[in-house]
Amino acid sequence: MRRSDLVTKAVFWCIILLGLIDRAHLLQITIGYASDDLTVVWMAARDYANGIFHEPFFYGQDYGVMLEALLAAPFVHFGADPIVVVPVVMAFLAMMPYWSFAFFQYIRSKPASATLIAAIPILLPVEHGLQFTNLNGLAILAVYPWVAGMQVSVRRSALIGAVLAAAAFVNMNASVTVAAFGTLFLINHAKDRIHWLWAVCGALPVLLLWWWSMQFHTIRGEHLVHTVFDWRMVFHPELIPEALTRLDAHFAWLCPLWWPNGHLVLWLLGIVMVALFRLGRKSAAWAILAALLTIFFSFGFAKIHDGTSSILFPLSRMFLAVPLLLGWSLAQLEPYGRIRPYLVPIIGVASVITFSLRYEQALSVWAKTLTYPEGAPIHMREISKVRLECKTLMRYAQETSAELLVVIRNPNVGEAFFMNMGCPVCEPGLPSTYMPGGDWRAWRVREESSMSRQRILVVGGDPAIWANAMNGPFDVQVTGTGKPLAHMVTGADLPVDTLMLRLGFTVGR
Structure with missing residues (x-):
């Protein structure tokens, strides 16, 4: 083995190690905190562990599979x-x-490409690493290279269709890469279109599951708390120019190395696309173009504009697949x-530098995020x-x-949401919880709509x-005057x- 190959492999494994250390460090910083959304995933993990599957998506929504749970x-x-797992x-x-x-790439004897892809997460700003939303769709794409690398066959085509459909089903922010890899597949099999049919056959079970999941909520629409399939998913072309004026916000923290201007990742993709066309690798180039067009037209949907400048709820969460697509695209330029x-060597040195910067900045960036959430509709609390x-x-x-x-x-x-969804996980022996007018669990809403209780805390x-309720017709006793405030209503x-309406509380959403 040549000395240069040994060096390349050594750098590759060092970058993998840096990635592990970096991820462990970020986890150490964030694991003591939780968002209100995270409490739903806690509860779902507990439910799934007990063989209980209440709803196909994130509780209260008609989208967002809880792959983490x-x-x-x-x-x-x-x-x-x-809470830990x-x-x-x-x-x-x-x-x-x-x-x-x-x-x-590594097992295919392409250590340079492997090193480049492995380095991407470390070359990104620490803000990218600290956000923990909408990662599940990208995780499904981890299967893609192994399926696409199989020998050409109808089984391979069916599996590619299934994987790409599953990635979009789990989270639609995978659509950018799904568009790229789907286009790549279509072009590569343009002369033998029977593979197109087999890809559709592979995607069909996933699409049927998607349809059934949507029907599940259509039938029970009165209990749906949040949906994106309303005005948010209506195409408005006038939104496209608006998005083009603030590309840095939409692609914040998604560009390797040059962190201040995230939108430069689009220019990098464009440059790689042109290079691939010049090298005659047109399938990969057209795949990148399909991804860029998907991004462009996605700007016409209001959902893409739903976000803030905070890592708790960033605009860029819609395009988290772009750095992965960039890594794949650069790998197509091999050798x-x-x-x-x-x-x-350049990748290795750059990774060490950015790793050091990420390590140094992580704690202060996280502290600033908690102090200044920038209008993010996410509530964060210390788990302790x-x-x-x-x-x-x-x-x-x-x-x-x-x-x-x-x-x-x-x-x-x-705080109410944390107590309603988080406390049953923190204290498994706690009686059932319920939040009038704000409970995301449709089955709990149905249960409490018809059930009369005698002893309610x-x-x-x-x-x-x-104070007024204690002078009313109900037996109300103070249980706790501190935090949390608690009263016992009996009989x-x-x-x-x-009951809550009779006591004087509002129960509407």
Whole structure:
């Protein structure tokens, strides 16, 4: 083996190690915090671990498969804490597609391409690594190179169709790469279109599952809390020029090396596309063009404009697949001609520099994010404080022999959501929880709409309303005056929503 090949392989494994250290460091910083959305994934992981599947998507939504919860479920089943397992799984999902594409190149004796792809996550800004939303669709794409690398056959075609459909089904932000790889497949098999049919056959089971999942919520539409299949998914061409004026916001933290201007990743893709055309690798070039056109036309949908400048809810979450596409695109330029002897050392040095910068900046960036959420509609809390409040609720419930714990949305809807969804996971012995007018679990809404309870522990609410309620017709006793505020309502014999209205609380969304 040539000395240069040994150096290339050594750099590759060093970058893999840097990626592991980097991901572990970011996980150490963020694992002590949770978003309100994350509590839903906790609960889903616990439900899946017990063989309970209430809804096909993220609870209360008609989109967003909780792949993280599915992968965490086996560990939870054997006793692991979902609050710990879920973020670990999410950290793994963040790296899995890059490592998968990289290892595929590595075993095909293309260590330079493998090194380049493996380095992409480290060459990105630390803000990219700290965000933990919408990674699941990209994780499905980790399967793609291994399927596409199979010998040409009808089985391969069917599997490619299934993988690409599954990636889009799990999360639509994978659509950019799905468009690229789908176009690549169509062009490569243009002379033998029977493979097109087999790809459709492979995608069909996934598409039928998608259709059934949508029908599940169509039938139960009155309990749907949030959807994107409304005005957000209506095409408005006038939105395209607006997006073009703020490309850096839409592609924030998605460009390797040059961090201030994320939109430069589009220019990089364009340059690679032109280079591939000149090299005669037209299939890959057309694939990149298909991805760029998908991005361009996606700007016409309001959903693409739904986001903030915070890593908690960034605009760029819609295009998280772009760095992966860039890595794949650069790999198509192999063997890199005259720059090959210098490419891997440059990648290695750059990775060490950016790794050091990410390591140094991570804590301060995370602290700033928590302090200034930039209008993100996401509530973040320290898990230790959530656990403490949940222990307090558990004690109240035991002292009062409560059969139901009702959480009032006011005065703090974020804290209420954590208690409603997070406390049953923190304290498995807690009575059932329910949030009138704000519960994302359709089955709980249906249950409480017809069930009368005798001993209800109510958490939160305006103290002034409680003062009036204690002088009303119901037996109301103060259980806790601190945080959380809690009252025991006994013998009302009414459905919860009706009782809350009688007490003076608003139950509408």
